[in-house]
Amino acid sequence: MELHKFRDAEALSEAVAKWIADVIAATLKRQPRFTIALSGGSTPERLHKILAAAPYKEQIDWSKLHIFWGDERAVPFQDSRNNAKMAFETLLNHVPVPAAHIHVMRTDISPEQSATEYEKILHQYFGEKGPSFDLVLLGMGDDGHTLSLFPGTAVVHEEKVWVTSFFLKAQDMHRITLTRPIVNRAARIAFLTTGPKKAHALKEVLKGEYHPDLYPSQTIMPQAGELHWFVDDAAAAELS
Numbered sequence: 723m724e725l726h727k728f729r730d731a732e733a734l735s736e737a738v739a740k741w742i743a744d745v746i747a748a749t750l751k752r753q754p755r756f757t758i759a760l761s762g763g764s765t766p767e768r769l770h771k772i773l774a775a776a777p778y779k780e781q782i783d784w785s786k787l788h789i790f791w792g793d794e795r796a797v798p799f800q801d802s803r804n805n806a807k808m809a810f811e812t813l814l815n816h817v818p819v820p821a822a823h824i825h826v827m828r829t830d831i832s833p834e835q836s837a838t839e840y841e842k843i844l845h846q847y848f849g850e851k852g853p854s855f856d857l858v859l860l861g862m863g864d865d866g867h868t869l870s871l872f873p874g875t876a877v878v879h880e881e882k883v884w885v886t887s888f889f890l891k892a893q894d895m896h897r898i899t900l901t902r903p904i905v906n907r908a909a910r911i912a913f914l915t916t917g918p919k920k921a922h923a924l925k926e927v928l929k930g931e932y933h934p935d936l937y938p939s940q941t942i943m944p945q946a947g948e949l950h951w952f953v954d955d956a957a958a959a960e961l962s
């Protein structure tokens with residue numbers, strides 16, 4: 723695991739944008755496409771906006787990117803809580819990624835159907851062996867959740883399917899989410915974590931005993947890939 727520490731969320735977002743552009747350029751020298759899973763939440767918004775502007779807007783070969791999502795809130799695309807809507811508004815509407823390369827988790831069909839459909843797409847796209855995403859971007863909630871793997875939910879222990887849906891009582895909504903088996907096959911996973919409210923969970927996730935039901939982010943450990951934690955000083959306050 724590599725921990726990257728920054729003064730604040732702005733410095734972190736600038737650094738992650740550069741890191742992503744470098745990773746994309748290096749990867750595209752070896753292979754024809756770059757596959758990324760975006761995260762929801764509010765932390766990536768600034769990163770997206772930096773990527774959608776100079777110099778990255780011109781530097782990155784957007785035509786070779788294939789975009790997926792780590793999780794989705796099962797609300798209509800027009801709803802401000804929809805993760806895909808956020809990504810379109812902050813990034814995808816501003817860069818030339820071909821529409822056929824953008825795979826949203828649908829919310830115009832039932833969450834179960836949407837998960838089944840996404841599972842099929844991913845199996846076709848990745849095949850059954852080897853690495854999956856070139857990069858999975860993740861956020862961590864104040865409670866230690868990541869993706870829609872919330873503390874105390876069964877999905878934290880999913881071993882088989884790559885995508886699933888469930889009703890998240892605490893938020894009174896369905897969630898559609900990738901699961902550990904496919905995420906941990908990624909070549910690279912990067913958590914973006916900022917702000918004082920994350921400090922306690924960050925300490926427990928990185929330094930505490932393994933309690934996946936309490937801190938589901940602990941289950942994210944790439945089998946063969948790289949794990950990066952990009953954090954700001956406020957989030958890192960309880961790390962010694």
Ligand code: 6PG
Nearest residue numbers: 762763764765861862863868869
């Ligand atoms: C979601 C997420 C979720 C998110 C964290 C962190 O749809 O809610 O994808 O896992 O990444 O809750 O969110 P913030 O960046 O808003 O703190």
